[in-house]
Amino acid sequence: MSRLAPSRGTVRWGLLGAAGGLAVAALWLGAGALVTDRSSGPEGPAALGVMLFMAGLVGMIAVGLAGLPWPYWVAAGALTVLMVLPLAFYGDAVLDRQNERVTAVVSQLRDSVSQPSGTTSRVCRVRLPDGTRADVAGTGCDKGTRIGDRLTVYQDPQGRVAARLEVRMTAGPMMWLIGACVAGLVTLGARIGVHVGRRHRRAAIRGGR
Numbered sequence: 001m002s003r004l005a006p007s008r009g010t011v012r013w014g015l016l017g018a019a020g021g022l023a024v025a026a027l028w029l030g031a032g033a034l035v036t037d038r039s040s041g042p043e044g045p046a047a048l049g050v051m052l053f054m055a056g057l058v059g060m061i062a063v064g065l066a067g068l069p070w071p072y073w074v075a076a077g078a079l080t081v082l083m084v085l086p087l088a089f090y091g092d093a094v095l096d097r098q099n100e101r102v103t104a105v106v107s108q109l110r111d112s113v114s115q116p117s118g119t120t121s122r123v124c125r126v127r128l129p130d131g132t133r134a135d136v137a138g139t140g141c142d143k144g145t146r147i148g149d150r151l152t153v154y155q156d157p158q159g160r161v162a163a164r165l166e167v168r169m170t171a172g173p174m175m176w177l178i179g180a181c182v183a184g185l186v187t188l189g190a191r192i193g194v195h196v197g198r199r200h201r202r203a204a205i206r207g208g209r
Helices: 008-032 044-065 070-088 090-098 171-208
Strands: 101-113 120-127 133-136 150-154
Touching: 008 070, 008 171, 044 070, 070 171, 090 150, 090 171, 101 133, 120 150, 133 150
Parallel strands: none
Antiparallel strands: 101 120, 101 150, 120 133
């Protein structure tokens, strides 16, 4: 790394990079507000895995195209993946904040096979107190479940996310994860900005000789 003392131009580049990191974080958070739960249902884990891989790859390629050293690629890919992870638990956080649990009646049962693993899981269609129906899976919906059984489910009264049997991540830990990712992206953006600023400064010094 360069030992050049920071100049005003370098500081400006650092601030610009930090703003870019904040913009990327805001983009992911905005996307999180538009999705419910990318890991819901038996096909969810595979879809989430593909999304995480693609997000990390895009982050690494974007930084690599800027001509930065490989540690920046790795950091960008890792932070991008970490920013995507909260999207998988967005629905859990909404239901945790609402903390509303209702009794639903099982009206239909079916088995679902996830691809490509071929794992079979039980899916229960339940009738909620307001008359709407929802498909739920997980603890409580298994081979011993019968039509007419009553299950306790989490429900969002505003209908933003689908009802489910369990909440895997509460809102508190998810906000800590998001905060850490945002701080990491801002720091990485600032560091990239400083790196680019110093590179420009070196080029200007060489050009002035």
